[in-house]
Amino acid sequence: MGEDKGVMLRIENVAHSYHVGESMQEVLKGLSFDVPESSFVIIFGPSGSGKSTLLNILSGLLKPMEGKLMFRGTDLYSLNPEQVAGFRAKTLGRVYQTSYWVKSLKVVENVSLPLYFSGWSKRSAQEQAIKYLKQIGMDKYAHKYPTQLSGGEQQRVSMARGLVADPDFIVADEPTGNLDTMSSDMVMSTLQGCKAEFNKTIILVTHDLRYLPMGDIVYELQDGRLVNGGASVTQSPDKRNVAKRFSSLAQEKSAKQGAGQEK
Numbered sequence: 213m214g215e216d217k218g219v220m221l222r223i224e225n226v227a228h229s230y231h232v233g234e235s236m237q238e239v240l241k242g243l244s245f246d247v248p249e250s251s252f253v254i255i256f257g258p259s260g261s262g263k264s265t266l267l268n269i270l271s272g273l274l275k276p277m278e279g280k281l282m283f284r285g286t287d288l289y290s291l292n293p294e295q296v297a298g299f300r301a302k303t304l305g306r307v308y309q310t311s312y313w314v315k316s317l318k319v320v321e322n323v324s325l326p327l328y329f330s331g332w333s334k335r336s337a338q339e340q341a342i343k344y345l346k347q348i349g350m351d352k353y354a355h356k357y358p359t360q361l362s363g364g365e366q367q368r369v370s371m372a373r374g375l376v377a378d379p380d381f382i383v384a385d386e387p388t389g390n391l392d393t394m395s396s397d398m399v400m401s402t403l404q405g406c407k408a409e410f411n412k413t414i415i416l417v418t419h420d421l422r423y424l425p426m427g428d429i430v431y432e433l434q435d436g437r438l439v440n441g442g443a444s445v446t447q448s449p450d451k452r453n454v455a456k457r458f459s460s461l462a463q464e465k466s467a468k469q470g471a472g473q474e475k
């Protein structure tokens with residue numbers, strides 16, 4: 213166990229397939245990697261490469277057909293369903309591309325939900341929710357309904373909901389997928405702050421290559437396998453080059469778009 217100190221998640225030979233009619237579609241073909249404590253891990257790759265499937269496995273939602281997921285030395289899928297639910301409620305915060313709301317509840321109540329599930333009283337849960345909404349500058353929307361907010365505002369509120377139970381581990385599946393650049397940057401800097409200020413461990417899936425340099429570790433998933441090894445951006449010259457290449461490509465692209473828009 214001693215040697216695992218510093219590793220939050222160890223993914224060992226994880227493989228997964230889906231039934232498609234009579235046959236099986238192999239989606240993840242044997243992945244192994246570590247997620248260190250307090251690291252910012254980014255996974256990118258083409259649509260259909262298995263990113264969301266992998267995140268669902270890492271979140272305790274989908275048992276892989278093969279392989280193991282060790283969370284701080286414990287095999288997550290050897291736990292009973294209540295223990296997995298406990299892990300999800302206390303340790304994990306999830307942020308999605310689209311926000312899912314209980315539409316009849318106000319923003320503050322939606323953000324309080326993860327705490328209700330952990331047994332908090334309504335009053336203290338709402339106080340805590342307001343604290344988190346304040347932190348991301350969204351407390352003025354607390355008493356609106358989520359559907360009265362813009363997409364970017366909703367996404368920021370959903371970050372507050374993902375963070376309110378103070379999880380150690382945040383899994384974000386394309387949280388900026390539907391947002392304009394400014395809202396995307398805000399979401400990303402909130403995630404960065406979670407790591408930098410609160411030592412959270414973050415796993416982010418993104419299509420937005422501009423953000424790759426923010427990762428401590430960047431993995432590319434292609435056709436169910438990790439390519440480029442997933443070395444650390446800060447430690448590996450290779451990885452740094454990949455990140456730089458994508459970031460300059462993205463900058464060129466946004467400069468072109470910007471020039472087009474300003475005319």
Ligand SMILES: Nc1ncnc2c1ncn2[C@@H]1O[C@H](COP(=O)(O)OP(=O)(O)OP(=O)(O)O)[C@@H](O)[C@H]1O
Binds near residue numbers: 230260262
């Ligand atoms: N529940 C399911 N049943 C059957 N096939 C599935 C299921 N979920 C995903 N798939 C298939 O598995 C493959 C990987 O899907 P996944 O959602 O993990 O990809 P992704 O990398 O997240 O894609 P995107 O970037 O579009 O979100 C796809 O071909 C998809 O159609």
Ligand SMILES: [Mg+2]
Binds near residue numbers: 263264265385
């Ligand atoms: Mg996906």
